[in-house]
Amino acid sequence: MNLTVSLRGTREVRDNYQLFRLTGLLDAFSEPTFRKVLTKCVEEGPKHVILDLSTIDFVDSSGLGALVQIAKKAQSATGTLQIVTNPRVTQTVKLVRLEKFLALQTSVDVAIENAKAA
16 A cells, blocks of 8 residues: 555454554655545544554654544544554654553554454
């Protein structure tokens, strides 16, 4: 799944969750396409969404804004958004104090267990 030149990923759909593994840059350039694609996927379901950003290189304020919008979209569909993170992403999220709103996880396995239990 090529979202943009700078952001690539894969989508796996399971029984009650969908898992996106993303690499590259989630920034002002890639954010509009990312938001559009993810919003459509949340609408299609499954309602629990896992974003694996553990190998992402960079997230800026545009990317964080998109994550917040997608989290709200998932919640309004009675689903969840979990973000598998890396130190750089975690630091960026904590800088803007979104760590309580965005469900940060340490591994895809933890996020999958949470989605199955939801």
